[in-house]
Amino acid sequence: MKPTTLLLSLPLTSASAILPRQSASPSIQAGALFTSSDQITSITGTFKVPHLSIPIAGPHANRKSGIYAFSIWIGIGGAPGYGVTTTCSGSAPGVLRAGIDLFYNGFDDRTMVPFAWYEGGPRSEIGPGTGAFGYAGFNVESGDLVRITVTAEGSSVDAVMENFGPVEATSGRTPVQRERPTYGLGNNVGMGQIEDHMTETEPSYPVVLSNFTQVDFKDLTVKTRSGNGNVAGAKIVNIVLPDQGGKLTDCAAVGTDGLTCRRTVE
Numbered sequence: 174m175k176p177t178t179l180l181l182s183l184p185l186t187s188a189s190a191i192l193p194r195q196s197a198s199p200s201i202q203a204g205a206l207f208t209s210s211d212q213i214t215s216i217t218g219t220f221k222v223p224h225l226s227i228p229i230a231g232p233h234a235n236r237k238s239g240i241y242a243f244s245i246w247i248g249i250g251g252a253p254g255y256g257v258t259t260t261c262s263g264s265a266p267g268v269l270r271a272g273i274d275l276f277y278n279g280f281d282d283r284t285m286v287p288f289a290w291y292e293g294g295p296r297s298e299i300g301p302g303t304g305a306f307g308y309a310g311f312n313v314e315s316g317d318l319v320r321i322t323v324t325a326e327g328s329s330v331d332a333v334m335e336n337f338g339p340v341e342a343t344s345g346r347t348p349v350q351r352e353r354p355t356y357g358l359g360n361n362v363g364m365g366q367i368e369d370h371m372t373e374t375e376p377s378y379p380v381v382l383s384n385f386t387q388v389d390f391k392d393l394t395v396k397t398r399s400g401n402g403n404v405a406g407a408k409i410v411n412i413v414l415p416d417q418g419g420k421l422t423d424c425a426a427v428g429t430d431g432l433t434c435r436r437t438v439e
């Protein structure tokens with residue numbers, strides 16, 4: 174396993190869930206892309222699950238009917254494009270990541286139940302043609318502080334999602350809920366390309382990027398085999414979709430361990 178890149182991102186749900194995978198392009202992901210020539214062994218970070226709404230700017234402004242969505246995830250690999258290799262494996266392309274898909278139901282103006290998921294590992298261990306898995310029984314809602322930690326070190330491959338509830342920081346707190354994959358995430362033999370669960374179960378319709386106002390990633394820590402990575406040196410990428418009004422996110426590094434992404438229409 175030789176992870177070379179890492180993306181903390183706010184992809185449009187389409188990136189991972191609703192658009193077919195071949196439609197995934199760099200312009201549908203936003204966040205910080207950390208690249209290392211060394212193996213990345215872990216990444217952790219927290220964020221507050223945002224409140225969603227229908228965009229009030231851009232070509233879809235105030236349009237009610239339809240589903241609005243996006244995903245927040247932290248992982249190793251899984252960032253196609255950007256002129257870098259994103260494999261999480263010596264041979265096959267792979268990804269190890271965990272995230273939350275968020276949906277807003279514009280038909281009757283309500284936030285839908287978020288879907289917390291993980292994916293990664295050799296296909297043979299997760300099962301052929303299956304894709305991402307939900308964390309069984311993981312309860313999360315807007316306002317909750319969530320910590321995601323993915324680890325790919327030797328035979329230890331893990332993706333832990335913790336919910337601290339509606340608080341501002343994790344320090345001194347134990348999570349309200351902590352879930353680990355129900356299925357094994359494999360080992361250092363290598364990771365196969367895993368398709369997303371929802372890509373296969375949802376119709377291939379693009380969705381409008383929900384208004385999430387702003388998401389702040391905090392306490393971002395990247396470890397490589399030889400030491401710590403520095404998120405401050407990460408490449409910042411943004412979602413750009415002309416059909417939806419142009420540049421839809423404005424992300425910026427904050428200090429050495431933070432990342433802020435605002436929802437924009439520019």
Ligand SMILES: *[C@@H]1O[C@H](CO)[C@@H](O)[C@H](O)[C@H]1NC(C)=O
Binds near residue numbers: 226227229385
């Ligand atoms: C998103 O919602 C915030 C808060 O209501 C608002 O200030 C902002 O203009 C909205 N952004 C878009 C793109 O709709």
